[in-house]
Structure formats: C-alpha cells, structure tokens
Amino acid sequence: MKYKKYIAIVMATVSLTLLNVVSPVAVAHASAAQTKAEEALKDNTEEVQQEEKTEQKEEEKEQNKDQQATQEDQQESQQDQQEEKEQAKDQQTTQEDQQATQQDQVQEEQAQAEEEPVLTEEELAAKEKEEARKALQNDPNHVHNYKWIAKMNASEVAEGTMNYMCEECGKIWFFSPASPYVCFEGDTAHRIATAAEGERINVKTSHFINFDKQVMKALADRPDVSLYVSFLDGEYKGNRVSFVIPAGEDTMALLDENGYCGFKFLGGKYGLTLEQAAEVAEPAEGEQAAEAAEKTENAEESVSRTEEVGTQSE
Numbered sequence: 001m002k003y004k005k006y007i008a009i010v011m012a013t014v015s016l017t018l019l020n021v022v023s024p025v026a027v028a029h030a031s032a033a034q035t036k037a038e039e040a041l042k043d044n045t046e047e048v049q050q051e052e053k054t055e056q057k058e059e060e061k062e063q064n065k066d067q068q069a070t071q072e073d074q075q076e077s078q079q080d081q082q083e084e085k086e087q088a089k090d091q092q093t094t095q096e097d098q099q100a101t102q103q104d105q106v107q108e109e110q111a112q113a114e115e116e117p118v119l120t121e122e123e124l125a126a127k128e129k130e131e132a133r134k135a136l137q138n139d140p141n142h143v144h145n146y147k148w149i150a151k152m153n154a155s156e157v158a159e160g161t162m163n164y165m166c167e168e169c170g171k172i173w174f175f176s177p178a179s180p181y182v183c184f185e186g187d188t189a190h191r192i193a194t195a196a197e198g199e200r201i202n203v204k205t206s207h208f209i210n211f212d213k214q215v216m217k218a219l220a221d222r223p224d225v226s227l228y229v230s231f232l233d234g235e236y237k238g239n240r241v242s243f244v245i246p247a248g249e250d251t252m253a254l255l256d257e258n259g260y261c262g263f264k265f266l267g268g269k270y271g272l273t274l275e276q277a278a279e280v281a282e283p284a285e286g287e288q289a290a291e292a293a294e295k296t297e298n299a300e301e302s303v304s305r306t307e308e309v310g311t312q313s314e
C-alpha cells in the first residue's frame with residue numbers, strides 16, 4: 001500500500017514535470033493531481049505515524065515483557081546462586097565433618113600404636129622378613145627354590161609339618177606331618193640358618209632337653225649367630241633355667257657319640273641362669289623339719305609346741 005502511494009506521488013511529479021514541458025494547460029491538472037497526491041501522502045504519513053506509534057507501543061510492551069523476563073531470569077539466577085552457596089556451605093560442613101572424622105581416626109590409630117607393645121628386635125626382624133616374603137610372592141620374575149623345611153606346631157607337644165617349600169617367598173609345594181621333636185630341631189636349625197647377621201636366636205621350650213646334630217651344624221655354619229635357650233631343668237617340669245651358646249663356638253665338638261647335645265651339659269659348659277623357680281617347691285625332709293622349727297621359734301608364746309617339735313625331732 002505504501003509503495004503504491006509513493007509511486008502515485010512520483011508518477012504525479014513526473015507527469016507534472018512532463019506536462020510543464022509539454023502543455024501549460026495540463027499543468028493545472030497536474031498540480032491538482034500533485035496536491036491530491038500530497039494530501040494523500042499526508043494522510044498516508046499520518047496513518048504511517050499512527051501505525052508506527054502502535055508499533056512502538058507494541059515494541060515497548062514487548063520490551064517491557066523482555067525486561068520482566070530478564071528480571072525473572074535474574075531472580076532465578078540469584079536463587080540458583082543462593083542455592084549454590086547453600087550447597088557449598090553444606091559441602092564445607094561435610095568436608096569439615098570428614099576432616100574431624102579423619103583426625104579422630106588418626107588419634108585412635110596413634111592411641112592404638114601407643115597401646116601396642118614394643119616389638120623386640122627379633123619380632124621386628126620377623127615382621128620385615130614377612131613383608132619381604134609377601135613382596136616376593138607378587139614378583140613375576142621370582143623363581144621358586146624348594147627345600148625341606150620343618151615347621152613347629154604352635155603347641156610344642158603337637159605334630160608339626162615338614163614343608164617342601166620355597167624359603168624365599170614361603171610357597172609350599174607339599175608337606176607331611178612330622179613328630180614334635182623332629183620339628184623342634186628342624187625349626188631351630190632353620191632359624192639359625194636364616195638369622196640376620198650377628199643375631200641371637202631365642203629358643204624357649206618346656207618339653208625338649210637336647211639338640212641334635214642339625215642344630216649344632218647350623219651354628220657351626222653361622223659363626224656370627226648366638227643361641228639362647230630357656231628350658232625346664234626337671235624334664236617337662238622344674239625351674240626355668242637358661243644358657244647362651246656364644247657365636248663362633250666349635251659346636252660340632254659338643255655332640256656326644258650318638259649325635260646329641262643335652263641342655264644340662266650345655267648349661268654346665270656355658271653357665272646356667274635361673275630364670276624362674278618352680279612354682280610348687282618340694283623341699284626335702286630335713287628342710288621341712290628346719291622350716292617347722294623356725295616357725296615354732298618365731299611363735300615364742302607357745303612353748304609347749306616347741307617342746308613337741310623338740311620331742312618329734314629327737
């Protein structure tokens with residue numbers, strides 16, 4: 001519509017120009033046409049202006065709507081931000097809780113570590129050996145080296161095992177049960193053979209009273225190792241006594257003609273230490289009488305009883 005009106009104006013102007021040239025008479029017509037066209041243009045312009053105003057209003061409305069939407073978006077994003085902050089706070093709280101828990105755990109571990117008894121040198125060495133052994137089991141380049149190795153039962157009187165095992169990693173191929181004595185001897189010899197340099201091996205027994213050739217041979221092969229032995233002096237009972245075979249002794253020379261070496265003999269040679277006297281003492285008859293006499297002497301009031309004891313002892 002607009003274009004048509006413009007075209008009409010242009011046409012009128014053009015025709016007016018032409019008419020000016022062609023015919024003065026036509027000028028009046030043409031100018032009248034121009035005037036009409038200009039009036040039409042004015043009307044048209046007003047219409048256009050009104051339309052533009054309407055459009056502007058609509059645009060304003062849309063802009064307002066947009067602004068509103070933007071504000072709503074902003075509000076939403078603010079809410080989101082607040083939520084994020086709250087979440088962050090929650091996370092912080094959770095982290096703080098976790099830290100506190102960790103601290104508690106550390107403290108508990110420390111407390112436990114303090115409560116744990118201090119390991120002896122031998123126990124520490126055994127622990128290190130065990131760790132090294134486990135590490136070797138996971139080593140794909142490790143080649144097993146099997147040997148017969150005796151293992152005592154935890155109870156000295158129960159059967160132990162003879163294991164065909166890799167000493168380095170502890171893998172056992174097969175095993176057979178063996179007598180407690182054979183396992184005691186074999187286990188002691190093995191501990192000497194695998195001792196750390198200059199280590200003192202400690203043996204404590206309540207059932208055995210001698211070593212066989214393999215233990216003495218193990219000591220002869222390891223002149224840097226000493227052997228402490230704690231045993232009962234009355235065969236399965238009696239006082240707990242001990243001796244130490246120092247490092248570097250000619251232990252093979254200690255064996256008797258049957259290939260054994262008694263603890264009492266070794267104690268006589270290296271010195272026997274009394275560790276704990278037998279709990280149930282069985283004093284001799286003479287000692288009993290002397291004890292009784294002492295008691296009655298202390299009880300000065302009962303003279304008659306002293307006399308009785310006197311007559312008894314006579």
Ligand SMILES: [Zn+2]
Pocket residue numbers: 142143144145166167168169170171
């Ligand atoms: Zn192995």
